[in-house]
Amino acid sequence: MSSSSKLDVSRRSFVQLSALSTGAFFINTKYTKLLLGDAPASPATTPFIQALTFPPVKQPLPAGMMLDPLPIPEAHQRYEEFVPTKYYELTAREVLKRPHPQLGLSRMSTYDGLSPGPLFVQKCYDPIMVRIKNELPHEIQGFGSPEIITHLHNGNSAPESDGVPWELYGPGYFKDHHYPNWPSNGNINECKGTLWYHDHCLDFTAQNTYRGLAGFYILFDEVDSGNETDPNPAALRLPSGLGVYDIPLSFSDRRFNQNGVLTFDPMDLDGYLGDKYLVNGLVQPYFNVTRRKYRFRLLDGGPSRFYDFWFSNRMEFQYIASDGNLLAHPITVNHLTAGIGERHDIVVDFSLLPESTTEIYLVNRMEHATGRGPKEGTLPMNQSPRMLKINILPGAVPDPSRVPQDLRVVEDIPLANAVRKEWKWTRTNGMWSVNGRLFDEHRSDATVVQGQTQIWTFSTPGGWAHPIHFHVEEGRLLRYNGVNVQPNSILGGRKDVFSLYGGDEMTVALRYRDWIGTYVMHCHNGVHEDHAMMIKFDVVAPS
Incomplete structure (x- = not known):
């Protein structure tokens, strides 16, 4: 059977009415926690x-x-x-x-x-x-x-x-x-x-x-070909072999009841945090590596937790792609932060470690205790949750992979005749809102002309964090808290998720070029998104 028709009564309306009818118990999350108590470990x-x-x-x-x-x-x-x-x-x-x-x-x-x-x-x-x-x-x-x-x-x-x-x-x-x-x-x-x-x-x-x-x-594609021995001169020859040297890693957190069964609190509007870290669906697994280069594809799978990825030995690695888009050149770093939905591709060279190093951990140094978002600062390494144990096997192995200094051309977005718009990500009557409005699937919040550059400014007041995601296209961050963003920097590549922390302002350029119709933009903290922090916009053909 094909897709079913829409329900006559909007589920969104039901959720909004439920929030209003249950008063402070539902809307005031702090009061809710006083009544219900903290969730058991x-x-x-x-x-x-x-x-x-x-x-x-x-x-x-x-x-x-x-x-x-x-x-x-x-x-x-x-x-x-x-x-x-x-x-x-x-x-x-x-x-x-x-x-x-x-x-x-x-x-x-x-x-x-x-x-x-x-x-x-x-x-x-x-x-x-x-x-x-x-x-x-x-x-x-x-x-x-x-x-x-x-x-x-x-x-x-x-x-x-x-x-x-x-x-x-x-x-x-x-x-x-x-x-x-x-x-x-x-x-x-x-x-x-x-x-x-x-x-x-x-x-x-x-x-x-x-x-x-x-x-x-x-x-x-022919540049990022997935073949580290590719004879094509255009190929980058990055570490390859999915599940062998090219490693997709989905990070998430979950909570379980006293019977060890998955649990969730739909009443928590702040954002739901678990106390167990999962990697590819397993609680704190281990992974054996040889002494060579690996490509790790890091995904913050949510629903509400932010990450600050470090290796426990503080080793450096090469950052090569943001949100699925190769950078112009690799950047050497020792940690990366991620909001929900963000992806980071990195290359880690375990051959650089001394023979005496036989295990390290991938840890999260982001201090994040409530759904409001992470705190400023970094957790001490000895207090940072260990998510993945990496066992480094002994002995040298061949490694035909490489990380070239030139990855992919990252083209500028033309800014002439751009249309500017501001989007404020806030709370309204205890619900999450954009520009003071709750999401309504029957209302369009903006019209975007196909091919015309948009310059959108995102901001949020202090105390809350919101990873902003718009569908289909990628944008380029122009300014972050009033400072111009350099093209080949950690935030300078093509991205589809822009993480706002409390008090932040980001200015982003983007274009919609290939399709017409209706898309959405929303906070990718899934709880915020589900409670109305989303807008709908229409891409229309040029007149």
Whole structure:
């Protein structure tokens, strides 16, 4: 069956009315915590007793086999230009999973029974069609929604395939997503790399992703080819082999009840923090490496926690890509911060470590105790949570990979005749708002002319942190708290998530070039997003 029709009564309206009708108990989170008390700690678990795992690569339908029923080309913009070369079926279903052997079995919503979901590995310029079927139960126990809509985060997709939140559908239905894998404006310098897909159900994004509806989507091209021995002179020959030397790492935090079962507090509007760190769906795993270069793809999978990634020995590494976009040149750093939805690609050379170093840890030095956002400053190393143990095996090994000094051309966005707009990310009557307004899927908050540069200024008052994400296109940060941002700096690349900390102001340039229709921009703290911190805007053709 095709996607279901919209509900007659807006779920958003229901949530807003519920908040108002329950008064301070619901709206005043501080008062709520006084009444309910702090959530009990999860049961103790022994760290680093299970090996890091990677989901299998998603396989297309066999050659000559088609989706049944057939997709409808007329439902997709520019379909005739981007006729799919491969077809996929992806199924949302509930399974029982145990993220640590000392925890109980939890009911989880997953793609294909996996969390993270299967790994999509694609090539830039090769269009595909993914049919996403909903086989979740009609009633979800505990928290979450049986309705879904999948968003390919940072995918250059038309609105009908983007996964806008109100296009949700229930069990027994499906939706076809047309992914052209086309760089914006066809420009090879805008080919992307580390993407991810996740549920985007209106009002339930945080709960559904927390239950497991998320996975990686990796793109390669002739420059970032995924082959460290590639003879093509244009190829970078970065560390390669997904799950071998090219390592996708999804970081998230969860909380479990005294029976070791996954739990979530829908009443916490600040942002929900867990007390167990998961990497690729497992609580504090370990990973064995040899003494050579590795590419780590770091993803903050949320729902609300920020990270400050360090290695426990304070070793330096090379930063090569921000939010799936290669930088112009690698930058040597010893730590990186990330808000929800942000991705960092780094190259770590373990051959530089002395033979006496046989283990280190990837830690989070961000002090973050409440959903309001992280505190200023850095946790002492000996107090920083250890998320992943890295065992360094002895002996030298061959390493044909490299990190060239020139990665990819990062082109400037023309600023002449740009349209300027301010977006203030605040609270209104205890709810999260943008420019003082709660999200309404029936209202457009801005009109964007296709191809015309937008200069958007984001700001938030002190005390709250918001990672701002706009769909489909990437922007360039021009100014941060009144200071011009240098092009080849940590924040100077092409990005789709811009993390605002309390009192921050960011000015970003962006353009929408390939599609027309309706998109959204929102805080990627899933709890804030679900409680109205989102805007809807229309991309229209030039007159």
